[in-house]
Amino acid sequence: MSSWIKYTGYPKDYFNFSIYTWLLIIAWLCSPLLYTVYGRYLYISRVYNKRLKHKIDSNVNEIVIVVLGDLGHSPRMAYHARSFEKLGYHVNLCGYLESDLPKFLSSSEISIYDIPVIKNKRNLPYLVFAAMKVMSQIVDLTFMLKDIMDENTRFVLVQNPPSLPILFIIGMLKRWWAPNVQLIIDWHNLNWSILNLKYQNENHPVVKIMKFYEKYCGSxxxxxxxxxxSALRDYLIKEFNLKEDKIVTVHDRPSDIFQPLDSQETLHEILKRNSTVIDPAYYNQLTDRILVTSTSFTPDEDFTVLVNALEQLEKKLSSKNSKYNIIMIVTGKGPLQSSFLEMIKSYNWNHVNIKNVWLPLEEYPNILKIADLGISLHYSSSGLDLPMKIVDLFGSGVPVISMNYPVIKELVKDNVNGIVLKDNKDGNEMATKIYNVLFEDKKLYLTIKEGALLESQIHWNEEWNKNLIDLFSLNRTSKI
Incomplete structure (x- = not known):
């Protein structure tokens, strides 16, 4: 009785359809997706064609500035934003919001957009996390920038590095969404050279792929x-085949928030506000010398040299029973900060007092201006960029001791506005140079101090206006 309801499965030839029948079934199942894709294609085509006919005039007055980094620690891009605002643009500034922004960005003509920060919280392997991060950012940034870029957008200014995936995204949006928008890349360094700090091999496949990608997007x-x-400009022309008339050097210069110390009264006010950094009760201007270095605690800065130099200075001052002391202020934080703190913990300091501090944005220029000497540990992954930290010190009228690499001469003139080391790995040389200029050769110190004060007179506005104001004038109706 029960045998007639026994399940025996589908007949053997039940799904034995022809290939054409299967194609019809697949097309039917995919029809909602195909309809959606076709609808988006028609929409994008209408927008593209409409914008293609849109003429550039003075009403096209928006610029999008994109930084795949913390806006609070991207001074050059913040300065660009202010310069474009002064020129009459509405600025759409996009980046990570991980720290306080400069007050001058608080303007009705500057709109801030927060790019989500993606962190490796699960400690995934580097390449796995990098791939997942890039895919996520492609989606996030495409939808964000698609909504920001419209008929009134004239330029998109992108900081490079990082170049992945932002250069590709802007390139695709230019091609399919905003045909009249012009892309300007502000080259701060080379992304492939920073990646090579990890691999230490320019022929590594990952490094070579990044170099090809960066070159392709740029050209x-x-x-x-x-x-x-200027050295980076020459490199890009020669190695990346960029056109000479489509690239200009705009050197970093300090904002006018960086100014030299103007009076003893100002000094006392700064010390009073920053008593946790320097205790005014124990600070003696006649015998204490303030050194400062600003850092992100990254692999392109060698702190063993600085620590070794400070140890040598401690020995020298102690052996001479010197009345002099050094206050070493290290500002910043980053991935290698804990290693630095471990290095200094193991030494007995008497004449050298080391302070690692994270300064509020408004106090950073004040601490710089009271320093006697700045130290730059930056030596550049590519050998083609310059540290913004030296620019800030010069803006404050503070001379600098710098690591040596070919392009540093574009900023630091040896024995004119600072001192350039001969050996980047020699802590003894750094200690000798510091001791000599602070405690022995007063004439040399006065010379480099005067040179730094001369540098402080040249600010970002002058450099930007000299090179770019005519190029980006709203009255210009032709493309650059």
């Missing part, structure tokens, strides 16, 4: 290029 998508040094 294919960029309408104009800015560089931080």
């Amino acid at each position: 294919t998508f960029a309408d104009f290029n800015l560089t931080v040094t």
Whole structure:
């Protein structure tokens, strides 16, 4: 009785359809997706064609500035934003919001957009996390920038590095969404050279792929290029085949928030506000010398040299029973900070007092201006960029001791506005130079101090206006 309801499965030839029948079934199942894709294609085509006919005039007055980094620690891009605002643009500034922004960005003509920060909280392998991060950012940034870029957007200014995936995204949006928008890449360094700090091998496949990608995007998508040094400009022309008339050097210069110390009264006010950094009750201007270095605690800064130099200074001052003391202020935080703190913990300091502090944005320029000498540990992954930290010190009228690499001469003139080391790995040389200029050779110190004060008279506005104001004038109706 029960045998007639026994399940025996589908007949053997039940799904034995022809290939054409299967194609019809698949097409039917995919029809909602195909309809959606086709609808988006028609929409994008209408927008593209409409914008293609849109003429550039003075009403096209928006610029999008993109930084795949913390806006609070991207001074050059913040200065760009203010310069474009002064020129009459509405600025859409996009980046990570991980710290306080400069007050001058609080303007009705500057709109801030927060790019989500993606962190490796699960400690995934580097390449796995990098791939997941890039895919996520492609989606997030495409939808964000698609909504920001409209008929009134004239330029998109992108900081490089990082270049992945932002240069590709802007290139695709230019091609399919905003045909009249012009892409300007502001080259701060080379992304592939920073990646090579991890691999230490320019022929590593990952490094070679990044170099190809960076070169392709720069030569294919960029309408104009800015560089931080003349050496970087020459490299991009020679190695990346960028056109000479489409690239200009705009050297970093300090904002006018960086000013030299103008009076003893100002000094006392700064010390009073920053008593946790320097205790005014124990600070003696006649015998204490303030050194400062600003850092992100990254692999392109060698702190063993600084610590070794400070140890040598401690020994020298102690052996001479010197009345002099050194206050070493290290500002910043980053991935290698804990290693630095471990290094200094193991030594007995008497004449050298080391302070590692994270300064509020408004106090950072004040601490710089009271320093006697600045130290730059930056030696550049590419050898083609310059440290913004030296620029800030010069803006404060503070001379600098710097690591040596070819392009540093574009900023630091040895024995004129600072001192350039001969050996970047020699802590003894750094200690000798510091001791000599602070405690022995007063004439040399006065010379480099005067040179730094001369540097403080040249600010960002002058450099930007000299190189870019005519290029980006709203009255210009032709493309650059």
